[in-house]
Amino acid sequence: MSKFDFPPSIKSRPVYGTLTAREGNGHLFIADAHGAEAILDVATPEMMANAHIIYIPRGESFGDKLRALNPAQYYEGPSYAASVTRIQRVLQDAKMGLQVYLTGTEGLMGQAQNEAMQAGIPHTAIQTEHRGSVARRMQCVHCKGITEDVETDPFVCSHCGLNLFVRDHYSRRLAAYQGVCIDAEDPGNVPAAKGIYE
Amino acid sequence: MSAAPQKAKAGAERIDVTVSAVVPLNDLVTRFEFQRRDGADFPPFSGGAHTVVEMKDGDRSRLNPYSLMSDPADLSTYAISVRRDDQGRGGSLYMHNNVSQGDDMVITYPVNLFSLDLRAKKHVFLAGGIGITPFMAMIEQLERSNGNWELHYSVRSADLGTYTDVLTYKYPNKVHVYIDDQNQAIDLETLLDGQPLGTHAYVCGPKGMIDWVHATGSKMGWPDENVHSEEFLAPAPGEPFEVRLCKSDKTITVGENESLLEAIERAGVDAPFLCRGGSCGQCETDVVASDGEFIHRDHWLEEEDHASGKKIMPCVSRFIGKQLELDR
Ligand code: FES
Numbered sequence: 001m002s003k004f005d006f007p008p009s010i011k012s013r014p015v016y017g018t019l020t021a022r023e024g025n026g027h028l029f030i031a032d033a034h035g036a037e038a039i040l041d042v043a044t045p046e047m048m049a050n051a052h053i054i055y056i057p058r059g060e061s062f063g064d065k066l067r068a069l070n071p072a073q074y075y076e077g078p079s080y081a082a083s084v085t086r087i088q089r090v091l092q093d094a095k096m097g098l099q100v101y102l103t104g105t106e107g108l109m110g111q112a113q114n115e116a117m118q119a120g121i122p123h124t125a126i127q128t129e130h131r132g133s134v135a136r137r138m139q140c141v142h143c144k145g146i147t148e149d150v151e152t153d154p155f156v157c158s159h160c161g162l163n164l165f166v167r168d169h170y171s172r173r174l175a176a177y178q179g180v181c182i183d184a185e186d187p188g189n190v191p192a193a194k195g196i197y198e
Numbered sequence: 199m200s201a202a203p204q205k206a207k208a209g210a211e212r213i214d215v216t217v218s219a220v221v222p223l224n225d226l227v228t229r230f231e232f233q234r235r236d237g238a239d240f241p242p243f244s245g246g247a248h249t250v251v252e253m254k255d256g257d258r259s260r261l262n263p264y265s266l267m268s269d270p271a272d273l274s275t276y277a278i279s280v281r282r283d284d285q286g287r288g289g290s291l292y293m294h295n296n297v298s299q300g301d302d303m304v305i306t307y308p309v310n311l312f313s314l315d316l317r318a319k320k321h322v323f324l325a326g327g328i329g330i331t332p333f334m335a336m337i338e339q340l341e342r343s344n345g346n347w348e349l350h351y352s353v354r355s356a357d358l359g360t361y362t363d364v365l366t367y368k369y370p371n372k373v374h375v376y377i378d379d380q381n382q383a384i385d386l387e388t389l390l391d392g393q394p395l396g397t398h399a400y401v402c403g404p405k406g407m408i409d410w411v412h413a414t415g416s417k418m419g420w421p422d423e424n425v426h427s428e429e430f431l432a433p434a435p436g437e438p439f440e441v442r443l444c445k446s447d448k449t450i451t452v453g454e455n456e457s458l459l460e461a462i463e464r465a466g467v468d469a470p471f472l473c474r475g476g477s478c479g480q481c482e483t484d485v486v487a488s489d490g491e492f493i494h495r496d497h498w499l500e501e502e503d504h505a506s507g508k509k510i511m512p513c514v515s516r517f518i519g520k521q522l523e524l525d526r
Pocket residue numbers: 470471472473474475476477478479480481482496498511512513514
């Protein structure tokens with residue numbers, strides 16, 4: 001899948017890079033869906049000898065290819081929620097020198113980055129590469145509920161039902177963009193939903 | 199620049215103090231303790247902070263930064279420990295030879311450019327010689343909050359191991375002393391290897407030691423943000439040079455043994471500063487015109503800035519050449 005070029009935006013919006021191999025005593029890869037392709041691009045046998053891959057396929061079938069890289073440890077989880085305790089455990093036992101590589105959707109990278117930061121890695125030292133869906137993880141600023149995989153702007157909050165405008169204002173702590181009621185002044189006056197980057 | 203309130207004079211605010219004790223610790227190092235002349239408490243500080251001590255040395259006024267090494271919880275006293283440097287520019291010699299108990303002095307409010315990262319899961323301190331001083335305050339601060347720390351302290355000889363006695367007595371399991379002339383050395387790779395994720399390392403000592411810790415850390419995959427260092431540069435002597443201060447409309451000559459900042463101050467021009475050691479960024483000055491070569495020694499400017507010839511840090515950097523004009 002080709003990579004998407006996010007349009008330039010406000011400072012709050014995360015920017016993603018391209019994974020590169022770094023020196024370290026261990027390599028932790030956390031990826032979902034098409035993020036597998038970024039791992040396949042960067043992997044070397046030396047890295048894989050000390051690598052732990054945590055992969056959430058989300059319907060994609062890269063699992064066999066990743067396994068064929070022969071990482072020291074490989075785990076495939078059905079969802080991020082199902083994998084997060086493993087991620088926390090791996091980080092809790094990890095030593096300085098561990099390199100963290102996050103790739104796939106923004107929601108996956110944001111949440112995994114949060115775990116890595118809480119474990120003591122500065123966010124600037126965590127590598128990310130966006131692949132696959134450009135859907136966003138959104139927080140409703142009104143009810144605080146999170147709606148995953150939002151593809152359109154505006155969208156309806158899956159918790160309180162308000163019509164929300166998709167902002168580029170991002171919270172690293174919540175790993176979510178902010179959604180703000182679009183028809184507060186004039187209830188019912190909601191523009192037609194379109195793709196976030198259309 | 200931040201919107202700090204306009205101050206009457208450059209540098210941090212001054213405090214009038216009396217020297218309450220002068221305690222020689224070994225052949226080279228003496229501790230100086232200060233109390234406020236107005237009897238009030240000192241402002242609170244955090245481990246790693248320094249104060250700038252003003253010395254009236256004849257008609258020359260010296261301003262030298264020293265790490266506060268007293269317990270941050272005790273605000274009745276500030277203490278610094280000064281290593282005598284016989285080859286230095288004279289500040290430490292002045293302290294050793296001219297300052298005695300009961301003297302009045304002026305020091306500045308504390309400024310911290312080397313603070314603990316309190317998000318750290320563990321703090322590893324690496325000290326070389328007199329580089330122990332900021333860690334003395336950091337250790338007391340962490341002990342109060344039950345912080346997780348260890349100290350690796352390298353000294354030239356057992357006799358010159360300033361504070362090794364108190365430290366090993368109080369914290370026998372956390373303090374590791376390495377004595378140079380007994381061929382003991384910090385095994386840095388082994389030490390950094392296997393530290394828990396979220397460990398921060400702090401190094402204070404000679405430049406070679408600082409570079410060694412940064413280089414070994416990055417080789418072992420430590421993020422730069424987790425390796426902290428402090429090195430106060432003393433301004434280096436050099437060939438005298440002439441400088442035109444455009445805003446003040448003055449032309450001055452920087453002497454061999456003074457810094458550009460000191461020469462500017464001597465001419466009665468109030469120039470900003472905090473650390474006087476090339477690390478805080480406060481003294482950054484724009485170059486209006488130049489014909490010659492800059493000797494940049496600071497840790498503040500980016501390499502591009504150094505190469506551009508458009509900026510200089512007058513507290514530590516110099517110039518060789520025909521002409522230098524500053525926006526000051
Ligand atoms: S006074 Fe701090 S860098 Fe010059």
